[in-house]
């Protein structure tokens with residue numbers, strides 16, 4: 001069948017009315033679909049995004065206090081890190097490429113392409129998006145992903161010797177639980193942006209930002225800029241006062257209470 005016959009005769013941007021209550025969410029969805037059509041996001045990435053949308057409903061589609069707390073800890077952790085790395089997959093590149101590059105610059109972090117479904121085309125396509133967003137150097141592409149994370153199999157274990165392998169702090173988003181666990185077992189501190197507080201990634205990470213990555217990244221950048229002038233002792237204090245388990249607990253209780261309230265308002 002000729003694929004062009006199926007191509008959309010319209011652009012979603014043209015057909016969503018300005019006042020559509022779900023406009024933002026539909027436009028973001030469209031970004032992910034376009035990235036899939038270009039081979040940057042895999043079909044499984046659409047499913048992961050849908051799971052994220054569902055949790056966004058549950059937290060009220062706003063950055064909540066538990067995410068603000070985690071964002072503060074994450075900013076402090078990135079500023080104190082000796083060798084921070086931002087791990088990037090297809091969904092992240094499609095949604096927040098500019099923010100990734102900005103955050104990397106502010107925190108002196110390396111950027112590494114790290115894929116669950118790895119192939120040369122995707123590696124390059126994601127690196128390309130990051131370079132277009134002005135990244136200076138993107139690791140984890142081709143031969144550069146030459147080392148392995150113990151306890152993971154095949155393509156999922158490949159990392160760059162100058163990136164994740166060497167990192168003391170890794171920031172990741174929309175990540176699979178096995179890989180997060182493997183990084184923590186390697187002694188790395190992991191900052192996860194995952195809107196599902198029940199995922200294995202959320203439960204395993206050192207700092208979990210339970211929020212939509214679209215909202216969390218600009219806030220994290222803002223916090224890093226605000227904290228940049230703080231002395232290390234103050235940043236260390238912020239970190240030592242931070243308790244990820246209690247933040248996760250707060251997010252789950254928040255969802256439960258919100259649902260109970262909603263059920264009474266029917």
Ligand code: ATP
Pocket residue numbers: 048049050051052053055173174175176177178193194195196198199200201202211212213214
């Ligand atoms: P785990 O293996 O950690 O238990 P999982 O099987 O859900 O989790 P994936 O589907 O690989 O893992 O990862 C996707 C995760 O990212 C999900 O927890 C999903 O809720 C979350 N997610 C999806 N979209 C977003 C988004 N826009 N912002 C933040 N998190 C998101």
